[in-house]
Amino acid sequence: MIPFNKPFLTGKETQYIQEAVASGKISGDGVFTKKCHNFFETKYGFKKCLLTTSCTDALEMAAILINIQPGDEVIAPSYTFVSTVNAFVLRGAKIVFADSRADHPGIDEDGIEALITPKTKAIVPVHYAGVACDMHKIMSLANKYNLFVIEDAAQAIDSFYKFPDGTVKPLGSIGHLAAFSFHETKNIIAGEGGMLVINDERFIQRAEIIREKGTNRSAFFRGEVDKYGWVDVGSSFLPSEIIAAFLWAQLENLEKIQEKRQSIWSYYGKRLSKCFAASFQLPDVPDYATNNAHMFYLVFNNLEDRSLAIEKCKKEGIHPVFHYLSLHKSEYYKNKHDGRQLNNSDHYSNCLLRLPFYYELEESNILSICKNFE
Incomplete structure (x- = not known):
């Protein structure tokens, strides 16, 4: 697992x-x-x-x-x-x-x-x-x-x-x-x-x-x-x-931790960039920003593609997760929101998938994860 x-x-x-x-x-x-x-x-x-x-x-x-x-x-x-x-x-x-x-x-x-x-x-x-x-x-x-x-x-x-x-x-x-x-x-x-x-x-x-x-x-x-x-x-x-x-x-170990996380992020990017998948996009880091390797995520084209990817991974004992749900549509705030459509927020709510990411994740683990998207 x-x-x-x-x-x-x-x-x-x-x-x-x-x-x-x-x-x-x-x-x-x-x-x-x-x-x-x-x-x-x-x-x-x-x-x-x-x-x-x-x-x-x-x-x-x-x-x-x-x-x-x-x-x-x-x-x-x-x-x-x-x-x-x-x-x-x-x-x-x-x-x-x-x-x-x-x-x-x-x-x-x-x-x-x-x-x-x-x-x-x-x-x-x-x-x-x-x-x-x-x-x-x-x-x-x-x-x-x-x-x-x-x-x-x-x-x-x-x-x-x-x-x-x-x-x-x-x-x-x-x-x-x-x-x-x-x-x-x-x-x-x-x-x-x-x-x-x-x-x-x-x-x-x-x-x-x-x-x-x-x-x-x-x-x-x-x-x-x-x-x-x-x-x-x-x-x-x-x-x-x-x-x-x-x-x-x-x-005390910040540099060591960051070095390992950067290597994990880079390996994910290297493997998944070879997929040429039409169903998802890789993370984008603007020129004005650095990447602290907090997470690696994919953005699928639609909810159905993401759901299929989650199910495929779970069958292999792999546990990716989706992330936030748009707060303007939340049960608590939807009636307080001014009614504007926030399409990009909703797109990420429906389509973004976070992949397993932690210090002890090895290249063999990443290979097993990435095979589900190839």
């Missing part, structure tokens, strides 16, 4: 968890949390990083930080996970769904401006499969209309965007805020877990308060105040040291 995903352990996860337990401090913001924060801030130049219990939590913090109010509008792709938009719906926002690009499941950047109204407060681009949205276009619109940009970088660790002037920046470092995921299906994992990245300095102090249940507890432990209390809204968004310890073992 070839599963869709298999969590990879570097070998030091349990050792670091034991060290965290032995330290006598397993609540959040201990030694391993600080190690993780420093890693991201140093390697990628993020201004401020705060680990969270999930990427969902990071997005919810972002919604609070930009002060989303009932009636505010937030532009986001329909083809994404519900957490992307639910974070803003919880604060009373109306989601204005954008379609995907024809050549990639990411948001159609050229369709965003037509969706902006005086009520628009933020754009939430999702870097699908770790491949960058066109952030130059998005940031230009944000500057023109005075909007916030929150990057949903759940899948985008160690991926980059190249601006027209040649400047290269890591995904998550471009918008005002960004959210990452360390779910077990991601490149770097902690079982669950996430991170809020704050690139706009005006949000740093308040982010710490929101993360600590609305208290200035972090400032107290730094000796900046002589006691701490309730000063703002917030919740318990910070993870335990056990999660951070697990994550640190992964981050």
Whole structure:
């Protein structure tokens, strides 16, 4: 059997968890949390990083930080996970769904401006499969209309965007805020877990308060105040040291993990490019983006072809999966959507198939998988 995903352990996860337990401090913001924060801030130049219990939590913090109010509008792709938009719906926002690009499941950047109204407060681009949205276009619109940009970088660790002037920046470092995921299906994992990245300095102090249940507890432990209390809204968004310890073992091996995932992605591409299949298309990576080898997917011509491919694979003990269902057609939001047709989003919902992808996937496994599409 070839599963869709298999969590990879570097070998030091349990050792670091034991060290965290032995330290006598397993609540959040201990030694391993600080190690993780420093890693991201140093390697990628993020201004401020705060680990969270999930990427969902990071997005919810972002919604609070930009002060989303009932009636505010937030532009986001329909083809994404519900957490992307639910974070803003919880604060009373109306989601204005954008379609995907024809050549990639990411948001159609050229369709965003037509969706902006005086009520628009933020754009939430999702870097699908770790491949960058066109952030130059998005940031230009944000500057023109005075909007916030929150990057949903759940899948985008160690991926980059190249601006027209040649400047290269890591995904998550471009918008005002960004959210990452360390779910077990991601490149770097902690079982669950996430991170809020704050690139706009005006949000740093308040982010710490929101993360600590609305208290200035972090400032107290730094000796900046002589006691701490309730000063703002917030919740318990910070993870335990056990999660951070697990994550640190992964981050120590980021280059090794990425090297292996890149080789898997390349081998998939090499094998499947020889198929000359009229029934599916391979992933497209724009010139301005890098590929962090988060996933390998195929886009079939129709739902029937995809369904047949899934059944064929399952008979061989192989488990590919389809991905998101268009949120504008979801049971919860379909009556709130403005009625626009989002054809590309629906196409990916019906036709995109994610192939098994994990660190221990071998070339022999990939050959077995690819034979089902030849």
